[in-house]
Amino acid sequence: MASCNTFPEGKPLFLVIYATVVAGIVFATLFILSTVYFPASDANPLSFLHFSSSATPPSLPDIDFTRLRKGNGSFDSEANRNATANIPPPTAKPRNMFTRDIWDVPVGTKMPELKSFRLTKEMLEHWAKENVIIVTFGNYAYMDFILTWVRHLTDLNVYNLLVGAMDTKILEALYWKGIPVFDMGSNMDTMDAGWGSPKFHKMGREKVFLINALLPFGYEVLMCDTDMVWLKNPLPYLARFPEADVLTSSDQVIPTVTDDSLEVWQQVTGAYNVGIFHWRPTDPAKKLAKEWIDLLVADDEIWDQNGFNDLLHKVLGPPVEGESGLVYAFDGTLKLGILPASIFCSGHTFFVQAMHQQLRLEPYAVHTTFQYAGIDGKRHRLREAMLFYDQQAYYDSPGGFLTFKPNIPKSLLLDGPHTVESHFSLVNYQLKQIRTALAIASLLNRTLVMPPLWCRLDRMWFGHPGIMIGTMTRQPFICPMDHVFEVNMMLKELPEAEFGPRIDFREYSFLQNPLVLKEVKESLLEVQLCDDRSAKCQIANETTRRGVLRFPKHSTQQMFIQVFSLYKDVKVLQFSSMEDVFQGFTDEAREEKFRKRVKRYVGLWCCVEHRDRGHIYYDMYWDEKPGWKPEPPQTREDDRPPW
Numbered sequence: 001m002a003s004c005n006t007f008p009e010g011k012p013l014f015l016v017i018y019a020t021v022v023a024g025i026v027f028a029t030l031f032i033l034s035t036v037y038f039p040a041s042d043a044n045p046l047s048f049l050h051f052s053s054s055a056t057p058p059s060l061p062d063i064d065f066t067r068l069r070k071g072n073g074s075f076d077s078e079a080n081r082n083a084t085a086n087i088p089p090p091t092a093k094p095r096n097m098f099t100r101d102i103w104d105v106p107v108g109t110k111m112p113e114l115k116s117f118r119l120t121k122e123m124l125e126h127w128a129k130e131n132v133i134i135v136t137f138g139n140y141a142y143m144d145f146i147l148t149w150v151r152h153l154t155d156l157n158v159y160n161l162l163v164g165a166m167d168t169k170i171l172e173a174l175y176w177k178g179i180p181v182f183d184m185g186s187n188m189d190t191m192d193a194g195w196g197s198p199k200f201h202k203m204g205r206e207k208v209f210l211i212n213a214l215l216p217f218g219y220e221v222l223m224c225d226t227d228m229v230w231l232k233n234p235l236p237y238l239a240r241f242p243e244a245d246v247l248t249s250s251d252q253v254i255p256t257v258t259d260d261s262l263e264v265w266q267q268v269t270g271a272y273n274v275g276i277f278h279w280r281p282t283d284p285a286k287k288l289a290k291e292w293i294d295l296l297v298a299d300d301e302i303w304d305q306n307g308f309n310d311l312l313h314k315v316l317g318p319p320v321e322g323e324s325g326l327v328y329a330f331d332g333t334l335k336l337g338i339l340p341a342s343i344f345c346s347g348h349t350f351f352v353q354a355m356h357q358q359l360r361l362e363p364y365a366v367h368t369t370f371q372y373a374g375i376d377g378k379r380h381r382l383r384e385a386m387l388f389y390d391q392q393a394y395y396d397s398p399g400g401f402l403t404f405k406p407n408i409p410k411s412l413l414l415d416g417p418h419t420v421e422s423h424f425s426l427v428n429y430q431l432k433q434i435r436t437a438l439a440i441a442s443l444l445n446r447t448l449v450m451p452p453l454w455c456r457l458d459r460m461w462f463g464h465p466g467i468m469i470g471t472m473t474r475q476p477f478i479c480p481m482d483h484v485f486e487v488n489m490m491l492k493e494l495p496e497a498e499f500g501p502r503i504d505f506r507e508y509s510f511l512q513n514p515l516v517l518k519e520v521k522e523s524l525l526e527v528q529l530c531d532d533r534s535a536k537c538q539i540a541n542e543t544t545r546r547g548v549l550r551f552p553k554h555s556t557q558q559m560f561i562q563v564f565s566l567y568k569d570v571k572v573l574q575f576s577s578m579e580d581v582f583q584g585f586t587d588e589a590r591e592e593k594f595r596k597r598v599k600r601y602v603g604l605w606c607c608v609e610h611r612d613r614g615h616i617y618y619d620m621y622w623d624e625k626p627g628w629k630p631e632p633p634q635t636r637e638d639d640r641p642p643w
Contacts, residue, residue, distance in 0.1 A: 100178065101159075101178070102150065102154055102159055102161075102178060102179065102180060103154065103177070103178045103179075104178045105176065105177070105178045106175065106176065106178065111172055112175075114171075114183060117165070117171060117175075117181065117182050117183040118182065118183060119164075119182045119183075119213060119214075123180075123182065124162075124214075124217050124219055127159075127160055127162055127180055128160050128219050129159070129160035130160075130235070131218075131219055131220055132160055132219065132220040132221075132222060132235060132238075133160055133161070133162060133214070133219045133220070133221055133222070134153065134158065134160060134161040134162075134222040134224065135161070135162050135163070135164065135210070135214065135221060135222070135223050135224070136149055136161075136163055136164070136223075136224045136225065136226050137164030137165070137166060137184060137206065137207065137210060138163075138164075138165075138166060138170065138226040139165075139166040139167045139169075139170055140167055140170040140173065141375065142170075142226045142227070142375070143170055143173055143174075144379070144388075144389075144390070145226040145227055145375075145378075145379070146163055146170070146174065146179070146226050147177065147179075147389060148229060148382070148387075148388050148389045149224070149226055149228070149229060149230070150179055151389050152229045152230045152231070152387075153230050156230060156232065156233045157233070158230070158233050158235070161180065162180050162181070162182060163179055163180065163181045163182075164181075164182055164183075164184040164206075164210060165181050165182065165183055165184060166184050166206065168183075171183055184206060184210065205293075205296050205304055207223065207274065207304060208289070208292050208293045208296055209293060210223070211223060211279060211289045211292075212289045212290060212293050214279075215279060215281045215285065215286050215289055216281070216286070217281075218281050219281060220238075220278065220279065220280050220281065221278070221279045221281075222235075222238070222276075222277075222278045222279075223276075223277055223278075223279065224275065224276050224365075225275040225276070225367065227275070227367065227368045227375075227378045228275060228276060228365055228366060228367035228368065229365065229366060229382065229387050229388075230364065230365050231362075231363050231364060231365060231366065231387075232363065232364045232365075233364075234344075234364045234365065237260070237364060238278050241262070241324055241325075241326065241337050243320065243324060243326060243335050244280065244324075244326055244335050244336070244337045245280055245282045245284045245285040245288075245334045245335045245336065246277060246278065246280075246285055246288065246312075246334065246335075246336050246337070247262075247277060247278040247336075247337040247338075247339055248272045248273065248274070248276070248277040248278075248336070248337075248338060248339065249272070249273045249275060249276040249277060249338075249339045249341070249344045249346070249367065250263065250268060250270045250271065250272050250273050250338050250339070250341055250346075251271045251272075251273050251341075251369065251370075252268050252269065252338075252341045252346075252349075253341070253346070253348050253349060253353070253370075253468055253470075253471050254267075254269070254270075254468075254470035254471055255340075255342055255355060255359070255472065256268060256340075257340055258342075259359075259361070260361060261325055261340065262324070262325030262326070262337045262338055262339065262340060263325070263338040263339070263340050263341065264325070265316070265319070265325070265327045265336070265338055266317075268338055270341070271305060271306075271309050272305075272309050272312060272338065273305065273346070273367065273369065274304060274305045274308050275367045275369065276339070276344055276365055276367055284330065284331065284333045284334035284335070285334065287330075287331065287334075288311060288312075288330050288331075288334055291311055292304075292307055292308060292311055295307045295310075295311065311330055312329045312330050312334075312336060313329070314329075314330060314331070315328065315330060315331060315332045316328075316329050320335050325337060325338075341355070342355045342356050342359055342361055342363075343356055343361050343362065343363045343364050343365075344363075344364055344365050344367075345363050345365060345366040345367065346366075346367055346369045346370055347366070347367065347368050347369040347370035347381065348369070348370035348471075350363065350366040350385075351366075351370075351371075351381055351384075351385070351480050352370070352458060352473055352477065352479065352480070353471055353472045353473050353474075354472075354474075354477075355472050358472050358474075366382075366385070366387070368382065371480065371482055372482040372483070372486075372487075372603070373482045373485075373486055373487040373489075373603075374488050375488075376487045376488040376491050377480075377482040377487050377488065380480075380481055380482065380487045380507060381480050381481075381482065383506075383507040383509075383510075384480065384481065384507045384508060384509055385509070386509050386512070386513045386515075389515075390515075392515075395513070395515050395516045395517060395520070396516075396517065396520055396571075397446070397504065399444070399445040399446045399447065399568075400446050400447070400523075400568070400571045400572065400573065401446055401447050401448075401449050401506070401511075401520075401572045401573070402437065402440060402441045402444065402446040402447070402448050402572075402573045402575070403448070403449040403451075403511065403573070403574050403575070404433070404437055404451065404574065404575035404576070404577065404578045405451075405575070405576055405577060406430060406433055406451045406452075406577075406578075407577050407579070408426070408429060408430065408454060412425055412426045412429055413426065413454060413476050414476070418456045418457060418466055418467075418475045418476075419456075419466070420457065420466075420605075420608065420616065420630050421629075421630060422456055423455060423456035423457040423466070423605075423630075424605075424616075424618075424630035426454060426455070426456055426476065427453070427454075427455065427484055427618065428618075428622050428623070430451070430453060430454065431484075431602065431618065431620055431622070432622075432623055433451075433577075433578035433579065434450070434451070434578075435598060435620055435621075436578040436579075436581060436582050437575075437578050438503050438505075438594075438598055438601075439584070439585070439594060440560065440575075440578075440581070440582055441503055441504075441505075442500065442501060442503050442594060443557060443560055443561070443582075443585070444560065444561075444564055444573075445501075446573065447504040447505060447506055448503065448504070448505045448506070449505070449506045449507075449508065449510050449511060449572075450481060450505055450506065450507060450508050451508055452478045452508040453478065453479050453480075453481060453483070453484055453508075454476050454477070454478060454479070455477060455478075455479035455483060455484070456475055456476045457475075457605070458473055458479075458483075459479070459483040459605055460606060460607065461606055461607075462606070462607060463606075463607040463608060463609040464607065464609055465609050481507070481508075483605075484603070484605075484618055485601055485602055485603065486600065486601060486602065486603040489600050489601060489603075490503075490505060490601050494597060494600075498596065499593055499596050499597040500590060500594050500596075500597055503597070503598075511572070519571070520571045520572070521571075521572070523569075523570050523571035523572060524547055524570070524571070524572045524574060525547050525548075525549055525567055525570045525572070525574065526547055526548045526549070526574050526576070527549050527551050527573055527574060527575045527576065528548060528549070528550050528551065528576045529551055529552070529553050529575065529576050529577050529579075529581055530550045530551065530552055530553070531553065532552035532553050536550075537550060537552045538550070539551065539552070539563055549563075549567075551563065551575075551581075553579075553580045553581055554580055554581070554583055555581065555582060555583065556583050556586070557583070557584075557585055557586045557587075558586070560582070595621070596643070598620050599619075599620050599621065599641075599642065600641075600643055601620060602617075602618035602619070602620050603617070603618060603641075604616065604617045604618065604641070605617070605618065605630075608632055615632060615633065615639050616630045616631065616632055617640075617641050617642055619642045
């Protein structure tokens with residue numbers, strides 16, 4: 001019998017041929033898959049073939065990918081066409097600015113044309129999940145809020161979101177951050193739209209136009225303002241009420257339920273808040289959206305939220321059958337649910353009452369309502385709760401930080417009834433220490449980490465008996481900084497020639513924030529105050545033990561500069577107290593400028609119930625006015641800040 005020719009090792013020739021063919025098929029398959037799933041608009045077509053940094057990659061054809069790649073990320077040259085002439089065309093759509101992953105920064109430097117950012121069904125089809133899309137919108141003034149909003153959702157593994165851009169500046173900025181964005185065509189400017197301003201009303205109307213534009217696509221829309229953040233994935237909760245046409249948040253401050261049920265609609269007295277609401281693409285919801293925009297277009301004076309409330313209250317009741325908590329509203333066919341304010345929190349139920357903590361519930365969201373100092377106050381509240389994502393530079397300071405322990409006497413916190421007088425006694429005690437801390441921070445060019453502020457009474461924009469009756473506000477409580485301080489004024493650029501140098505500050509929770517670097521937190525000098533008349537109160541050239549320095553009370557400006565110039569490399573100076581620690585600036589001109597600046601840092605408390613003139617202003621130098629009392633002004637002309 002004739003035998004086959006063999007190689008020296010004796011293997012049959014057909015096995016070699018067979019192995020060669022199989023290897024060729026495998027490599028060709030991998031190459032084709034690379035063009036399908038890793039198109040040229042994103043990276044090297046062979047990038048899925050990962051090689052470790054220590055390994056030598058196999059040799060590839062000599063293609064200059066830098067020279068071949070155009071600004072839009074595609075390949076368009078003779079060399080590239082020759083290299084890929086025999087590769088079948090891809091069957092999958094290439095990833096583009098609408099379909100790339102969130103936070104995936106675009107390739108190239110060319111901005112697509114504005115018309116490319118129009119809201120389309122294709123865009124919604126990609127980003128929607130289980131037929132739900134989460135939407136917010138804003139102008140450039142809210143850029144950092146929008147990034148925080150997106151970050152919270154993606155940290156929760158929620159990616160079915162879109163952001164509407166109200167000006168071209170934020171559209172471009174979001175595009176280059178890798179955020180899915182569409183153009184709203186609003187042509188709005190980039191400044192903050194303060195509450196009640198014409199721009200504020202314009203933003204509200206744009207929201208209603210947007211809802212009317214989205215619902216016809218057939219997707220459920222969870223519409224949010226940018227001044228809120230998500231703390232827990234809300235979609236499973238919303239899915240518990242499949243019959244609801246609209247689920248809305250509210251300004252309810254008195255709990256009607258103690259669990260995670262919908263609010264008892266008969267007991268809700270607060271306005272329905274349009275900062276967080278969920279729409280299903282049903283006929284009743286579409287009808288409501290249409291009548292809402294018609295109402296606003298017909299009358300420029302109507303606030304969007306008032307119009308929404310008026311329409312829903314045209315018919316309110318009866319309840320929808322079952323235990324859902326829904327109610328028929330609007331035209332009698334729309335099924336409405338009111339989200340519980342304990343877990344879809346307002347600025348009051350979250351920051352003042354801490355209702356979710358008292359009821360042992362997990363909050364889904366917090367909306368920065370019921371606050372003061374505009375956009376700066378909103379940002380600071382989220383910072384206090386460690387819910388805001390700042391740029392990394394915020395978490396450090398070139399000159400370092402200064403902090404102190406306020407050491408509030410128990411009598412000021414707890415003794416006696418909670419009155420206007422006891423409230424101001426408590427706050428004034430803290431103001432005096434903070435005033436000293438601001439002076440030292442200014443002197444040493446350090447950033448002051450504010451202490452937590454304790455209040456006995458709430459702050460409102462109308463007369464009230466101290467706290468709103470029926471709420472869960474505890475007394476005393478740690479109040480938001482904007483209850484006492486004008487945060488926006490503290491951040492305002494005032495002329496240094498008139499007001500002295502700017503004094504930077506951080507929120508009281510700053511050093512507990514995990515975003516602050518470990519090396520900042522651990523670079524700490526504890527400054528223990530001692531009696532300057534005591535022989536034991538001596539300043540050594542070096543710290544006595546483990547980062548502790550004894551420092552005399554009633555020290556002069558020269559003493560502060562002389563001692564703490566030795567600790568410029570220490571990131572955090574932590575004083576044991578601010579009581580009687582600093583004699584004041586020796587330069588009278590600097591002292592006067594400092595006073596002029598910090599007088600503007602505090603605002604008003606409002607208001608005494610049943611009084612025509614209820615404003616009482618905080619005064620940073622209350623202790624220098626003998627007989628000062630927290631009383632309303634005697635005349636309307638006197639109703640003004642003390643500076």
